[in-house]
Amino acid sequence: MVRIPLLVAAVATLRPFGRAVRPKSAELDLQPDHVLLAQQFQRLTPRCQEQLEGLQRDLMVACQLRESRGHDCNKIVGNIFSGWARPRFFETLAASDKEAMLWAGMWDGAGSEPGRTTKQALFDFADSVDADTVHPSSKLGKMVADHGDLEACNKDPAVYEAFTDSSDNKGLIPNFWNQASKVFVKGMANKKQVSVVIVVNKDLNPQAERSFQKSVLYNYELPELAREVNWSFEDGDPWHPQVVVVDLKGTCDEMLKTMKERIEHTVLNEFWVQKWLKKKPLRCLPCTAPCMLDENFAEKVKKEFNRKWYHFW
Numbered sequence: 089m090v091r092i093p094l095l096v097a098a099v100a101t102l103r104p105f106g107r108a109v110r111p112k113s114a115e116l117d118l119q120p121d122h123v124l125l126a127q128q129f130q131r132l133t134p135r136c137q138e139q140l141e142g143l144q145r146d147l148m149v150a151c152q153l154r155e156s157r158g159h160d161c162n163k164i165v166g167n168i169f170s171g172w173a174r175p176r177f178f179e180t181l182a183a184s185d186k187e188a189m190l191w192a193g194m195w196d197g198a199g200s201e202p203g204r205t206t207k208q209a210l211f212d213f214a215d216s217v218d219a220d221t222v223h224p225s226s227k228l229g230k231m232v233a234d235h236g237d238l239e240a241c242n243k244d245p246a247v248y249e250a251f252t253d254s255s256d257n258k259g260l261i262p263n264f265w266n267q268a269s270k271v272f273v274k275g276m277a278n279k280k281q282v283s284v285v286i287v288v289n290k291d292l293n294p295q296a297e298r299s300f301q302k303s304v305l306y307n308y309e310l311p312e313l314a315r316e317v318n319w320s321f322e323d324g325d326p327w328h329p330q331v332v333v334v335d336l337k338g339t340c341d342e343m344l345k346t347m348k349e350r351i352e353h354t355v356l357n358e359f360w361v362q363k364w365l366k367k368k369p370l371r372c373l374p375c376t377a378p379c380m381l382d383e384n385f386a387e388k389v390k391k392e393f394n395r396k397w398y399h400f401w
């Protein structure tokens with residue numbers, strides 16, 4: 089495979105750019121940001137750097153396949169990691185055929201409970217409710233999974249350092265997840281998905297090691313869901329998905345309260361979002377051990393969907 093010389097190219101043009109000389113318009117010259125981006129990659133711990141560079145390489149390949157000629161994929165992919173933009177090719181990578189499902193806190197390995205909290209249990213459950221885990225079922229989700237879900241980066245402080253003075257820049261990992269969540273949730277909104285299943289196995293104590301408040305779901309996906317619902321009112325065809333949460337820790341009341349606050353806070357209690365929450369209040373089914381994510385449980389969840397059927401007579 090061709091090694092994409094993004095970093096090499098960027099580092100080769102390294103110059104002592106001060107903040108004062110950054111161009112005002114994003115269109116004028118993106119190069120200084122990409123020098124800073126390359127420098128930031130160099131600050132990562134080796135394992136995290138390997139995962140992020142692997143993802144970056146895959147995105148470059150996808151960009152070169154999908155973007156029309158003449159586009160500079162170095163810049164385009166760089167913009168994702170800088171928190172600046174979501175290119176079109178990136179959106180197509182997040183597409184899923186079935187309804188998309190969100191999740192947090194499933195893992196394989198030590199301490200994970202087979203049939204309940206493993207990724208395999210999650211994928212089987214997604215099949216049973218006829219949904220897709222966009223991550224990793226979509227191409228983008230698979231790319232992330234191929235690079236260890238970027239887990240080596242979770243404890244690397246350098247991924248949370250903003251490396252330009254743009255307010256959209258929150259560090260490499262937040263930038264990436266922010267953009268990825270946007271395209272995942274945008275895909276659901278574009279399809280006007282009637283239900284959204286969210287499987288969660290996280291601790292509601294913010295200080296806990298595996299706290300809900302540190303998850304991609306809490307930080308990026310829920311806010312994006314709120315924004316998409318809010319925006320959907322503008323085009324006269326509002327998106328009113330029924331959210332059904334499956335809480336593997338059995339903390340439904342507190343979980344729904346936390347999610348609702350997160351959603352309301354993101355869109356500052358916008359009237360239309362309030363209306364959606366009133367019409368389709370978030371629902372939650374607890375599934376504490378020995379409850380399994382099996383066919384029986386899937387049937388219970390499907391009953392909560394409240395699907396609307398078309399009538400022909």
Ligand SMILES: *[C@@H]1O[C@H](CO)[C@@H](O)[C@H](O)[C@H]1NC(C)=O
Nearest residue numbers: 315318319322354355356358
């Ligand atoms: C909600 O949507 C409206 C447009 O319908 C927009 O003006 C407003 O800024 C949005 N609110 C938020 C918080 O995104």
